[in-house]
Amino acid sequence: MMNIHPTTAGMTLAGILFVLGLISILIRRNLIFMLLSVEIMLNAAGLAFIVASSHWAQPDGQVMFMFILAMAAAEVSVGLALILQLFHQLKTLDSDEASRMRG
Amino acid sequence: MLYLIPALPFFSALLLILGWRTFSRTTVSVIGCGSIGISALITLAQGWQFLQSGHDSMVQHLWTWVQSGSFNAGMDLRLDALSLAFVFVITFVGFLIHVYSTGYMADDADYGRFFACMNLFVGAMLMLVLADNLLLLYLGWEGVGLCSYLLIGFWYKDPANGYAARKAFIVTRVGDTAMAIALFMLFQYTGSLQISSILEKAPGMWTTGHATVVLIAFLLLGGAVGKSAQLPLQTWLPDAMAGPTPVSALIHAATMVTAGVYLVARTNVLFDLAPAAQTAVAVVGAATLLLAGCSALVQKDIKRVLAYSTISQIGYMFLALGVGAWSAAIFHFVTHAFFKALLFMGAGAVIVALHHEQDMFKMGGLRKSLPGVFRVFLIGSASLAALPFITSGFYSKDQIVWLAWSSAKGHTAYWVIALAGAFLTAMYTFRMVFLTFYGSYRGHAAPHTPGSSMMIPLYILAFLSTVAGFVELPHTLGHVTLFSDFLQPILPAVQMLQESTALEWTSQLLAAGLTFLGIYIAWVWVIQQPDGMRRFAEMPFMQWLRGFWYKGWAFDELYNELLVRPFVRTARLNRRDLVDKVYTTLARVTEWCHDALARTQSGLLRWYIMGVLIGAVLILSVLIWRIYI
Amino acid sequence: MDLTFYIAAAIAVFSTVMVVTRFNIMHALLYLIVSLLSVAVIFYLYGAPFMAALEIIIYAGAIMVLIIFFVMMLNLGPETARQEKEWLRPGMWLLPALLCAVLLGELVYLIAQSKTPVTGITPVPPKEVGRSLFGPYILAVELSALLLMAGIVGAYHLGRQKKKILHRFFESNAS
Structure with a gap:
């Protein structure tokens, strides 16, 4: 196979996944899809941490991944609750509808 | 004790300002009149003590007001003969006017506000005349200006009154500015604003007629002219009649407008050193007394007649000051304060009796319905017209007429003008009396007799305006010099050019004769031949002249054309202020930036993420550019 | 690889x-x-x-x-x-897509340019991770515990449907 350094390969994969998530969040209007896109991006960041951890032979990257995991779990639970409320209030999942606060 | 004289009115003014809405009318009356009354009593006690002590002056240092480098202005009160005369008049006449006001203003909703302003005014005026340094004097000077503004515009709901108040304030401001410059110059040259030290130093510093002292004297005259409504700043006083009548009596007759006389008399040393300025004082006085006398002759409003007569009488005082007859001027001030306050309050009684009717052509015949008012008004008028021998006005005015001719600085022309003024005074005064009290009643509302609170002050003043003259009698008639002796330590005696009893007799008889002639002409004009006079008055030239005089020699129009219009035009040219443009542009740019930024706050989540993305791209670009290229 | x-x-x-x-x-x-x-x-x-x-x-x-x-x-x-x-x-x-392509290009460029020492893949056993997690990172662990707690409470509170609580901004539209 090609002689690519594993760190470079892993990091590039993380970059690709991150950018895909970013594209997705930019083009979607559906709130659940946007949440999914955030998950993709978080996962890509976690991948980058794992790759870095193995690159430097240090546990810190993996520790960071665990924190990302915890954060993702909390984010999803709160995010889903918010989406639920919005859906009840606005009867739609369109994120553009929730723009009345101009914030 | 001395400090109590101005402190009491100030304190009661403060009390009334803070609490007049909660006080009952009785409380307000007690506080308002009581404070002035106690001040008057203290003045008596203090004056007695002062006369007993035999000192020339008495200074009370309260505290140091301003201390900066070599400049030192203290809260120092100074009592000497000149200020005692003024304080006496201010407190006593002020007190009588206050008592009168309780009747006159009884139905006014802003009763307390009125007394607050009046007390503040009395306090400021006392501060003015008791001040030992010019800065404190200026404080009082501006204080009375402020109160004058407040009281002229007392019935502020009518825009015309507000306009009159602003006019008074702005016109006097012209004089005040001149006076302020004079104070600056005095401090620059003498290093002090202490009146006594200035007057001591001045003769050593400047020779007679030195340009600096002449300039200072002229600037002081400017201040005096503004406050005393003399030519060319006299236009505000007739309009100031917009205020309640007690205000006119207190401010525009008895006290405030004589502040200019006080200032000139107080700084008499400077005027002695500046003959040009002193001549200007005399010329201003002479011109004003004629001008105002003519205007008073054709007025319809009873208060405006009195206003013009005030201007004219202060013109007499200025004439006396100008010829160096200092004590004569002050003497005339005292008698004038009594009879003019009396006249104004009598006019006020008439106005109230006729339900606020001020037009004399709607009065007439009030002799029968208001006999009390008629009697005191007649006494006041006789005094104003200088009816010989029995009125105080005769003695004070006669002294001025005689000294205008005979003093070292006098001139025959002054004498002629003074005599003409005496003639005019008699004529317009009795025209007013005849129009108001004789003939038949031309109004509609039934007159009602004013209450005792209004009448008692009138009786007291009528008494005073009769007897006040006997403290100073001319050579030819008893030769009493109580008043000028009293003022002797402060005001130098007049230097006589000629001392001729025969000439003095001639002058007095001529003045007396002219007075009677004036009264007779007024009689003919109003009572005997009104139709003939009307035909005479309706001749084209006379009609024009009448209109011209009615408008006060068209000074208002002149100033309007000369000053107001060009100013308004200039202001209009620069309506979009050029300097302002810079700031408006700044504001506009900020606003524009705000709009641009606010547009990004769309609430659309994706655009925010787009912003983050663009930012990330930019930061990474910069990073790459910095590290690798 | x-x-x-x-x-x-x-x-x-x-x-x-x-x-x-x-x-x-x-x-x-x-x-x-x-x-x-x-x-x-x-x-x-x-x-x-x-x-x-x-x-x-x-x-x-x-x-x-x-x-x-x-x-x-x-x-x-x-x-x-x-x-x-x-x-x-x-x-x-x-x-x-255009912007993201630029971003990806930059990322890949940066990754490719990095002059890190070539070590290959070094496995880091879970034991070491645990040691690190409850050693120097203990405070962060406590904080993430707090975060999870907040997440639970937040989700419970937000997800409640007992009664319709209208925020003032939504009032006019709530039909």
Whole structure:
């Protein structure tokens, strides 16, 4: 196979996944899809941490991944609750509808 | 004790300002009149003590007001003969006017506000005349200006009154500015604003007629002219009649407008050193007394007649000051304060009796319905017209007429003008009396007799305006010099050019004769031949002249054309202020930036993420550019 | 780099692209699970077997299932897919894709340029991770515990349906 350094390969994969998530969040209007896109991006960041951890032979990257995991779990639970409320209030999942606060 | 004289009115003014809405009318009356009354009593006690002590002056240092480098202005009160005369008049006449006001203003909703302003005014005026340094004097000077503004515009709901108040304030401001410059110059040259030290130093510093002292004297005259409504700043006083009548009596007759006389008399040393300025004082006085006398002759409003007569009488005082007859001027001030306050309050009684009717052509015949008012008004008028021998006005005015001719600085022309003024005074005064009290009643509302609170002050003043003259009698008639002796330590005696009893007799008889002639002409004009006079008055030239005089020699129009219009035009040219443009542009740019930024706050989540993305791209670009290229 | 990595990476990228392009939310979610599983494989390859397990258990197992249940609860039918189709017009892609391409280019450039020492893959055993986690990172662990607590309370509070609490900004529109 090609002689690519594993760190470079892993990091590039993380970059690709991150950018895909970013594209997705930019083009979607559906709130659940946007949440999914955030998950993709978080996962890509976690991948980058794992790759870095193995690159430097240090546990810190993996520790960071665990924190990302915890954060993702909390984010999803709160995010889903918010989406639920919005859906009840606005009867739609369109994120553009929730723009009345101009914030 | 001395400090109590101005402190009491100030304190009661403060009390009334803070609490007049909660006080009952009785409380307000007690506080308002009581404070002035106690001040008057203290003045008596203090004056007695002062006369007993035999000192020339008495200074009370309260505290140091301003201390900066070599400049030192203290809260120092100074009592000497000149200020005692003024304080006496201010407190006593002020007190009588206050008592009168309780009747006159009884139905006014802003009763307390009125007394607050009046007390503040009395306090400021006392501060003015008791001040030992010019800065404190200026404080009082501006204080009375402020109160004058407040009281002229007392019935502020009518825009015309507000306009009159602003006019008074702005016109006097012209004089005040001149006076302020004079104070600056005095401090620059003498290093002090202490009146006594200035007057001591001045003769050593400047020779007679030195340009600096002449300039200072002229600037002081400017201040005096503004406050005393003399030519060319006299236009505000007739309009100031917009205020309640007690205000006119207190401010525009008895006290405030004589502040200019006080200032000139107080700084008499400077005027002695500046003959040009002193001549200007005399010329201003002479011109004003004629001008105002003519205007008073054709007025319809009873208060405006009195206003013009005030201007004219202060013109007499200025004439006396100008010829160096200092004590004569002050003497005339005292008698004038009594009879003019009396006249104004009598006019006020008439106005109230006729339900606020001020037009004399709607009065007439009030002799029968208001006999009390008629009697005191007649006494006041006789005094104003200088009816010989029995009125105080005769003695004070006669002294001025005689000294205008005979003093070292006098001139025959002054004498002629003074005599003409005496003639005019008699004529317009009795025209007013005849129009108001004789003939038949031309109004509609039934007159009602004013209450005792209004009448008692009138009786007291009528008494005073009769007897006040006997403290100073001319050579030819008893030769009493109580008043000028009293003022002797402060005001130098007049230097006589000629001392001729025969000439003095001639002058007095001529003045007396002219007075009677004036009264007779007024009689003919109003009572005997009104139709003939009307035909005479309706001749084209006379009609024009009448209109011209009615408008006060068209000074208002002149100033309007000369000053107001060009100013308004200039202001209009620069309506979009050029300097302002810079700031408006700044504001506009900020606003524009705000709009641009606010547009990004769309609430659309994706655009925010787009912003983050663009930012990330930019930061990474910069990073790459910095590290690798 | 062995073949396993490339296959897993290809699957990850492919399934992620599918997530991005799907109209039906359920399909997207399933593709995302595939993507997460393949990323877990890559974790394993990079010497982090415990993380790979966590990825599968928590991410693919718990979080995704939560979202799936949520979607099922909202009962989003084919109507949503149709609307999704409507929203995802081709024109929408252009600018974000361009910008993201630039970003990716920059990232790859930076990764390729890095002059880090070549060490290859060094496995880091879970024991070391645990030591580190409860050693120097103990405070962060406590904080994440707090975060999870806040997440639970927040989700409970927000998800409550007892009565319709209208925020003042929504009042006028609440029919």
